[in-house]
Amino acid sequence: MNTLNEQQTRLILGFQKNEITEHHIYKNLAKRIEGVKNRRIFAQISDDELRHYNIWKKYTQQDVAPSKFKIWFYSLISLLFGFTFAVKLMEGGEKAAQHAYEKMSDLGDEISNVIKDEEEHEQALLTLLDEERLQYTGSIVLGLNDALVELTGALAGLTFALQDTSLVALTGLITGFAAALSMASSEYLSTKAEPGAKNPVKASIYTGVAYILAVAVLIIPYFVLSNIYLSLAFAFAGALLIVALFNFYVSVAKGVPFRSRFLEMAGLIVVVSGISFLAGLAMRFFFGIEV
Structure with a gap:
């Protein structure tokens, strides 16, 4: 495994925070929303985010706490404006993070797969959401x-x-x-x-x-x-x-x-x-x- 410099460590710790935060957001949504299909989609994305978090953790060997404010904020947004709006607003704000992920693609194939998940898999799942x-x-x-x-x-x-x-x-x-x-x-x-x-x-x-x-x-x-x-x-x-x-x-x-x-x-x-x-x-x- 490649040795990280200080800048890379800071970036990856930020990635971990994003991943674990989104894991909890999707997990909360999966518990609250109606429809087996929607719950399954959110549960799958939540699991993916936790898997990404653990992949990044291999490089830093550190645990990172989620952002309680973001969890509260997006939970509130989902209640007021619907879960589709909340998660697409959240994912739309992650484009900058995806560009930062690409800087780490030389760390190995596992990181490339994380980037691919972020860019393709989650968006494909979100298009399947069905909100009344x-x-x-x-x-x-x-x-x-x-x-x-x-x-x-x-x-x-x-x-x-x-x-x-x-x-x-x-x-x-x-x-x-x-x-x-x-x-x-x-x-x-x-x-x-x-x-x-x-x-x-x-x-x-x-x-x-x-x-x-x-x-x-x-x-x-x-x-x-x-x-x-x-x-x-x-x-x-x-x-x-x-x-x-x-x-x-x-x-x-x-x-x-x-x-x-x-x-x-x-x-x-x-x-x-x-x-x-x-x-x-x-x-x-x-x-x-x-x-």
Whole structure:
């Protein structure tokens, strides 16, 4: 076995810490998630991580404790956003570590096999994960996109037509709630008419809840702020933030491009809001509405 210099020892101790930490993360997930298939996948990856840890340990002859913070953090993320998002976010952050592993490939074939596992085997296993909530991404997109585009445009028009934060907030709230029920009903009927893996009731709930959450983010500034135009600006910023966060989630969990999806949804919001903005101003001028 090759003798390690000080820099190599420090690197390998870092590898050990990563491996033993991920071993515990995957082991915890395997205990908590539903589905025999998913539990088997996580248990297999957990075993692989422990095997990698022991391979590195042969070179350092030292035990390394896992990162309790990382175990807690990714466990929390998996509870809030789903296990697929958590593990893909974690694996995405390991790319730099994989490059560092390659520096040690000259230590022997066993290390080359570890590198191969990190680059290929785990990713192949992760593609086999089956999480229910990801089946309803389309329903969430429908709710969010419709709420953000429709209500942001409506708020822009109402802002110029009514010129009163309370009136705009109340009108937007009523409109948004009614639209959420309408969208949820439409999603239920649409899903039911197309037999597949999705449950119509769950699809409608995902759509309705996504719509209502978007409505809440857009309406809150009008309840909190007294300046009508500042309220509109914050509502618009909130819409873009929701689009960014949701598309980041989808890009990580499903491995799709972030930028193109974000620009598409953000572009729709900007165009519709701009048109509604001008329409509200025109209606106020032509109809002589004063509130």
